[in-house]
Amino acid sequence: MEHLSRFRDEFLKALRNLLPIVIVVVVFQVLVFRSMPDDPLELVAGLLIVAVGIALFLYGLDLSIFPVGKNLANQFVRRGALGLLLPFGFAIGFAASIAEPAVIAVAEQAQLVSEGRINGLVLRFIIAVSVGLVLILGILRVLRGWAVYKLLIGGYVVVLGLSYVAPPEIIGLAYDSGGVTTNIVSVPLIAAIGLGLANSIRGRSLLADGFGLVALCVMVPMIGVQLYGVWVYTFGGAGEAAPSPADTGEDPADWVLGMILGLTEMVREVLPIAAVVLFFQWVALRRKLPHPLRVVVGFVMVLVGLYAFVVGLRLGLFPLGTLMAEQLIEQGAPALILLFALLIGFAVTMAEPALVAIGEQAQEASPGKISAFAVRVIVAVGVALGIGFGVFRIIVGGPFHYFIMAAYAVAIVLVYFAPKYIIALAFDLGGVTTSEVTVPLVTALGIGLAAAVEGRNVLIDGFGLIAYASIFPVISVMVYAMVMERFPRLRKEQE
Numbered sequence: 038m039e040h041l042s043r044f045r046d047e048f049l050k051a052l053r054n055l056l057p058i059v060i061v062v063v064v065f066q067v068l069v070f071r072s073m074p075d076d077p078l079e080l081v082a083g084l085l086i087v088a089v090g091i092a093l094f095l096y097g098l099d100l101s102i103f104p105v106g107k108n109l110a111n112q113f114v115r116r117g118a119l120g121l122l123l124p125f126g127f128a129i130g131f132a133a134s135i136a137e138p139a140v141i142a143v144a145e146q147a148q149l150v151s152e153g154r155i156n157g158l159v160l161r162f163i164i165a166v167s168v169g170l171v172l173i174l175g176i177l178r179v180l181r182g183w184a185v186y187k188l189l190i191g192g193y194v195v196v197l198g199l200s201y202v203a204p205p206e207i208i209g210l211a212y213d214s215g216g217v218t219t220n221i222v223s224v225p226l227i228a229a230i231g232l233g234l235a236n237s238i239r240g241r242s243l244l245a246d247g248f249g250l251v252a253l254c255v256m257v258p259m260i261g262v263q264l265y266g267v268w269v270y271t272f273g274g275a276g277e278a279a280p281s282p283a284d285t286g287e288d289p290a291d292w293v294l295g296m297i298l299g300l301t302e303m304v305r306e307v308l309p310i311a312a313v314v315l316f317f318q319w320v321a322l323r324r325k326l327p328h329p330l331r332v333v334v335g336f337v338m339v340l341v342g343l344y345a346f347v348v349g350l351r352l353g354l355f356p357l358g359t360l361m362a363e364q365l366i367e368q369g370a371p372a373l374i375l376l377f378a379l380l381i382g383f384a385v386t387m388a389e390p391a392l393v394a395i396g397e398q399a400q401e402a403s404p405g406k407i408s409a410f411a412v413r414v415i416v417a418v419g420v421a422l423g424i425g426f427g428v429f430r431i432i433v434g435g436p437f438h439y440f441i442m443a444a445y446a447v448a449i450v451l452v453y454f455a456p457k458y459i460i461a462l463a464f465d466l467g468g469v470t471t472s473e474v475t476v477p478l479v480t481a482l483g484i485g486l487a488a489a490v491e492g493r494n495v496l497i498d499g500f501g502l503i504a505y506a507s508i509f510p511v512i513s514v515m516v517y518a519m520v521m522e523r524f525p526r527l528r529k530e531q532e
Contacts, residue, residue, distance in 0.1 A: 047092035054091070054393065055084055057384035061377075062361070069373060070364055079352060086349030091390045093342025098394055101335025103229045105314055105326070110233025112322055119180070125317045126176045129226065130169035130254065132309035134218050140164055143217050146480065147210050147500075154269060155207075160214070163265050164258045168218050171257035172227070175250040179234040179241065185249040185461040186452045192256045193445055199263040200438040205497050207266025208438045212504030213480075215259040216468070224391045224469045226310060227251055228398060243402035244458045251395075252464030255507060307340050346390065366489045371432050378428040378482065382421035382506065391469040392416060399462055406458070406521075412466065415517045416510040420470050423509030424479060427502040431486045431493060437501050444508045451515045459518035467511040479503055 062080075066072060113122040134140055144157035144164075178185060200208055227250045235247035318326055326332055365374045386392065396409035396416075423444075430440050452460055479502045487499035 044092055044096055047095050048088055050393075051088040051091035051095075051388075052084075054388045055088060057387050058381075059084065061380045061384045064380075065361055065377060070361075083349045083352035086345050086352065087388070088349075090342045090344070090346030090349055091388070091393075093338045094346060094390050095342075095394060097335045097338030097340075097342055098225050099335070101332045101339060102226050103398075104328075105318075105332055106226045106229025107233035107236065108327060109314065109317065109322075110230050111237045112324065114234060114237035116322070121317065121321050122176060123173050125313070125321070126172035126230070127169035128313045128317075129230070129310065130172035131165045132313050133226070134165040134168040135161060135309070140214070140217050143210070143213060143480070143500075146484070151206065155210070155266075160262065160265065163261045164214055164218055167258040167261040168254045171253045172250060174257075175231070175253045176234065178249065178253075179231060179246050180238070182241065182246070184457075185245075185252070185464075186457070189252060189256065189460070189464055190449055190452060192253070192260070193449055196256065196259045196263070197442050197445060199260060199267075200442055203263040203266050203438075204270040205436070205438070206270065206494075207263060208441075209497065209499070209501035209504065211259045211262035211266065212441055212507075213500045213502075214262045215255045215257075216503040216507040218254050218258050218468075224251055225394050225398075226314075227254065228395055228465065232398065232402065242458065244399070244406070245461060247402060247461075248399070248465045249461030250465070251468040252461060255464070255468040304340065307336065307343070311336060363485060366485055374432065374486070375425055375428055379421045379425040382424035382479075383417045386417035386420040386470055386510075387413060389470060392466070395466065395469050403458070407462075411517070412514065415513050416466050416470060419467075419510030419513030420506045422513070423505035423507070424482075424502055426509065427483065427505035428486065430501075431483065431490060431498050434492065437497065441501065441504055441508070444505065444512070448508055448511050448515070451512060451519075454519060455515035456518050456522050459515060463511045463514035463518070466514055467507045467509075470506055470510050479506060 109125070110122075113119075113125070140161055141157075144160045147155045147160060148157035174188070177183070178188060203211065228248065231250040232243055232247035235241040235243050238246075241247070315326070318324060361377065365377055392413055393409075396412045399407050399412060400409040426440070426444075430437065455463070480500075483502040484495055484499035487493040487495045487497075490498075493499075
C-alpha cells in the first residue's frame, strides 16, 4: 500500500506539473487559432501517459539511481580508490553522452543542414569525450575543495574567446551541444555522485560542493565543438549529408515498429550507464550491490517511465506543439511567436522530470535555504525568457555570438555577487532544463523560424535556442538567491 500511495502522489504531482502546458495549448487554440485539435482525446491520452511516465521515473530514481550513485561515491572515498573513481567518472560521462538521443538528434541535424561538412558521428564522439574528461575534473574539484565558480569563470572565458575565432556556422551548434549533453537519466546520477562525494568528505558542503558536476558537463563540450568547427571549416572539405528521416506514414505496422524502436532507444540510453555502474560495483570494487532487487525494480521503473514519458509526448504534445509553431510562423505575427515561445518555455520546464528531481535534492541538501517548488518556478521563468530572447534574435537578426556572449557575461558578473552556496546549483539547473521535453520542441521552433524568416541561415540562425534556455535559468536562479539573501523575510514566507 505504501508503494501505491507513493506512486499516486507522484502521479497527481505530475498532472499538476503538466497543467501549464494544457493551459498554453488551450488558450492558443481557442483564442488565437479559434480551433481545437483534430483529436483532443489523443492529446488527453498523451498527457495521462506522460504523467504515468513521470511518476514511474521519479519513484524509480529514488529506488535505484540516487542511492546507487551516492553509495558508489561513498565506497570510493572510504577506500581511497582515486585510481578507480576517476576512470569511473570518465566512463559514466562518456556512456551517458554517446548514446544520448538528444545528442544524436542534434548531430544528425547538424550533418544534414551543413550538407555533410560536419560529421555527426565525430561530433557525438567529441561531445562524449568532453563530458567524460570534465567529469574527471569535477570529481577532482570535490576531492580537492576547489571553488566551482573559479573553474566556471575560467572555462567560460575560454568558451567566449573561442566564439570570436570560431566560424559562425559552428557557434550556435556548439552552445546547443553543451545544453543537450545532460539527459533525464544522467543528470540525477551525476548529481548523486557529486552529493555522495561531498557527503563523504569532512568539511564539504552538500550545496556548494555536491552540485556543480552537471554545470561542468555543459561547459566543456562547447569548447570541444568550437575547436572541431575551427578545424573543419579551416582544413576540412565537403562531406555527405545525413539522409533525411523517412516518412513512416499512418500504417499501423509502421507505428508499432516506431514504438519498438523507441523502446530500443530508451534501453540504449539507460544500458551503458547501468553497465558502467555494475562493472565498477562488481568488478572494480568487488562488492555486492546493496538491495539488488530494489535497485533492479527501480531501474526498470526508470526505463518504463522514461519510455512512457516519451511515447506520451510523441502521441500528443510534440505534434501539437510543432503544428502550433508552424501556424504562428505562417501568420507572421512576431508578437504572437514571442508570446508562444515565452509560455511554452515556462510550461515545458515546469513538467521537466529531471528538474523536479534535482530541485528536491537541493531542498534536502539545504534545509531552510532553498524551496524545490520556488526553484522550479524561477528556472521555468529563466527558460521562458531565454527562449523568448532567442526567438527575438532570429526575428530581428544579428550575430548569434554577440547575443549569447552578452548573456554569459551577465552570468559571470553575477557569480561575483551571488551567494557562493548557490553558484554550483544555479549552473547545474541550467543543464537540466534541456532534456527530452524541451530539446525537440525548441529545436523545431528555431529551425522552422530560421527557414521562414527571410535572410536567415538555418545552420547559423536555426541553432542556439537551447543555449539561451540553458544560460537564462542560471541568471534567474542567482538573482533569486540574491533577493532571498537581501530580504530574509521573503524566505520565511516562502517556507
